[in-house]
Amino acid sequence: MSALQADLNAFGRAIVHNDEPSFAITGNYQSYSSLVAMEIYRNNYRGNLHDVLAGAYPVIKQLVGDDFFRFMTRKYIERHPSHSGNLHHYGADLAQFLTTFEPANSLVYIADVAELEWACHTAYFADDGATLDIGRLALIPPDQYENLILHLHPSCFVVRSQYPIATIWQSHQPGACSNFHIELDSGASIALVNRLADVVQVTEVAADVADWLDFLQAGEPMGSATEATLANYPDFDLFCALQRLVTQQLLTKIELREKK
Amino acid sequence: MGSPAKQTLPCTAGIGLRAPHYREVLQNLPQLGWVEVHSENFFGGGAPLHTLLKVREHYPVSLHGVGMGLASATALDEEHLNALKLLCARVEPAALSEHLCWNHTSGMVIPDLLPFPYTTEALDNVVRRVAHVQEKLGRQLLVENLSSYLSFQNSEMTEGEFLAELARRSGCGILFDVENLYVNVRNLGVNAADFIKAIPAESVKEYHLAGFSERDGCLVDTHNQPVYDEVWKLYETVLHHLGPRPTLIEWDSDIPQLPVLLAEVEKAQHYLEVCDVCITG
Numbered sequence: 001m002s003a004l005q006a007d008l009n010a011f012g013r014a015i016v017h018n019d020e021p022s023f024a025i026t027g028n029y030q031s032y033s034s035l036v037a038m039e040i041y042r043n044n045y046r047g048n049l050h051d052v053l054a055g056a057y058p059v060i061k062q063l064v065g066d067d068f069f070r071f072m073t074r075k076y077i078e079r080h081p082s083h084s085g086n087l088h089h090y091g092a093d094l095a096q097f098l099t100t101f102e103p104a105n106s107l108v109y110i111a112d113v114a115e116l117e118w119a120c121h122t123a124y125f126a127d128d129g130a131t132l133d134i135g136r137l138a139l140i141p142p143d144q145y146e147n148l149i150l151h152l153h154p155s156c157f158v159v160r161s162q163y164p165i166a167t168i169w170q171s172h173q174p175g176a177c178s179n180f181h182i183e184l185d186s187g188a189s190i191a192l193v194n195r196l197a198d199v200v201q202v203t204e205v206a207a208d209v210a211d212w213l214d215f216l217q218a219g220e221p222m223g224s225a226t227e228a229t230l231a232n233y234p235d236f237d238l239f240c241a242l243q244r245l246v247t248q249q250l251l252t253k254i255e256l257r258e259k260k
Numbered sequence: 261m262g263s264p265a266k267q268t269l270p271c272t273a274g275i276g277l278r279a280p281h282y283r284e285v286l287q288n289l290p291q292l293g294w295v296e297v298h299s300e301n302f303f304g305g306g307a308p309l310h311t312l313l314k315v316r317e318h319y320p321v322s323l324h325g326v327g328m329g330l331a332s333a334t335a336l337d338e339e340h341l342n343a344l345k346l347l348c349a350r351v352e353p354a355a356l357s358e359h360l361c362w363n364h365t366s367g368m369v370i371p372d373l374l375p376f377p378y379t380t381e382a383l384d385n386v387v388r389r390v391a392h393v394q395e396k397l398g399r400q401l402l403v404e405n406l407s408s409y410l411s412f413q414n415s416e417m418t419e420g421e422f423l424a425e426l427a428r429r430s431g432c433g434i435l436f437d438v439e440n441l442y443v444n445v446r447n448l449g450v451n452a453a454d455f456i457k458a459i460p461a462e463s464v465k466e467y468h469l470a471g472f473s474e475r476d477g478c479l480v481d482t483h484n485q486p487v488y489d490e491v492w493k494l495y496e497t498v499l500h501h502l503g504p505r506p507t508l509i510e511w512d513s514d515i516p517q518l519p520v521l522l523a524e525v526e527k528a529q530h531y532l533e534v535c536d537v538c539i540t541g
Contacts, residue, residue, distance in 0.1 A: 003379070004381050007376065012365035025411065029410070031477035037410040048371040049371060081368040082370070084337075085364070085369055086300045087371055123306075124308075125305070125308065127304060128306070198311070
């Protein structure tokens with residue numbers, strides 16, 4: 001290892017793991033000591049990552065309160081260092097972390113809400129899909145519809161929960177009515193996330209449509225995606241599902257799969 | 261395209277444009293020479309990029325990176341560089357800059373602007389990395405001097421000498437952050453006159469001005485205050501020796517109402533217009 005690498009690694013450990021700085025730093029400055037300097041770097045480190053998480057998880061922060069959020073993220077930061085110079089990548093594992101974070105056990109839905117917020121965060125930065133050219137559909141003979149590949153917008157995500165996470169999310173948005181009441185045993189809900197005119201929206205979606213969207217996102221042509229959905233949900237309404245794709249601008253491209 | 265963004269930065273004052281002011285700036289189009297944004301906030305595209313592209317129709321845009329970690333002793337993060345390259349192609353920025361600091365170490369990224377020892381080994385490393393970035397992006401990179409809270413005993417040169425040598429060897433430009441120099445003067449006892457003397461005027465392409473705060477006797481580069489009188493004074497000295505350049509007002513936390521920033525811009529503009537330049541070789 002080069003001298004430079006050794007110095008920077010030691011500096012990094014001193015910040016992240018609170019190690020004693022083993023590299024040669026000047027001990028005293030104009031009006032403070034190296035101990036103060038190291039504490040500033042350690043605080044910056046934790047503070048910056050806390051702020052990143054607060055930016056990505058505003059609903060979680062409201063649900064648990066600022067102090068608990070700081071405590072909770074501090075534990076997360078200790079276990080999950082950042083791996084990217086792009087801080088919008090930081091925090092992807094928070095939902096997973098919360099499933100085993102005992103102090104938050106009483107908030108049974110918190111990990112699912114975190115998963116939904118991460119989907120929203122990702123949707124906000126997701127690239128634009130192609131602009132749908134619906135005229136292309138008229139050029140395709142109807143007997144070929146089963147071979148259509150429907151490309152969904154890159155900001156489209158489906159998040160499933162045993163709890164009403166879409167309602168919880170919506171009631172914690174700016175301007176939402178504050179005296180809400182959520183029936184936790186109101187049953188499972190499935191949230192559909194997408195970005196429309198630069199705004200991330202969360203709507204609810206039925207289980208059959210959610211499964212169908214999953215099949216489409218996995219690259220299944222419309223015919224087999226619909227068949228597989230109908231196998232579990234005989235009442236699945238393909239026309240309604242297609243309408244939703246168009247009205248919510250979830251559809252970016254229609255392609256005819258090449259015959260093998 | 262005849263938009264202003266393709267030109268180089270005008271030699272006027274601009275602001276660091278942050279999310280709370282996007283809407284107001286786009287609505288009122290205040291008189292501003294240019295704006296600077298943090299590159300990483302627009303990686304990946306999506307909603308933020310749409311806003312930036314609207315801004316770019318009205319103002320030259322400078323992309324200022326905080327995450328490249330030019331002085332890290334690891335391989336350059338190619339994924340990061342690719343994202344920056346794509347952003348440059350979309351935005352066609354009037355200037356592109358990064359900091360003289362490191363952030364990557366053995367599998368971790370520390371989200372901060374960290375100092376390093378100013379050794380010949382470190383210089384070779386940064387020269388190599390800056391050259392790689394410039395080659396990949398096909399344009400000049402401006403590199404900004406750092407505000408530091410500690411210094412390394414094994415440094416073989418000053419930051420000013422390091423930066424001058426980096427510019428000479430890599431062909432990069434220098435983004436001279438006047439507040440960072442002031443912080444280093446007060447914290448580390450850096451000699452401001454020596455620093456200014458070390459910097460080649462022709463390499464300086466941009467200035468930054470900002471406010472700082474104080475913690476346990478140490479000045480911290482928090483960008484949460486107006487520019488202090490001492491920093492304005494130092495700016496005047498820098499202008500005198502190195503000449504007028506595009507100047508940015510940075511304000512990143514406790515962000516005030518837009519008119520407060522615009523008043524700072526007007527002040528910087530005044531300094532730029534009246535500066536008495538005496539460039540000594």
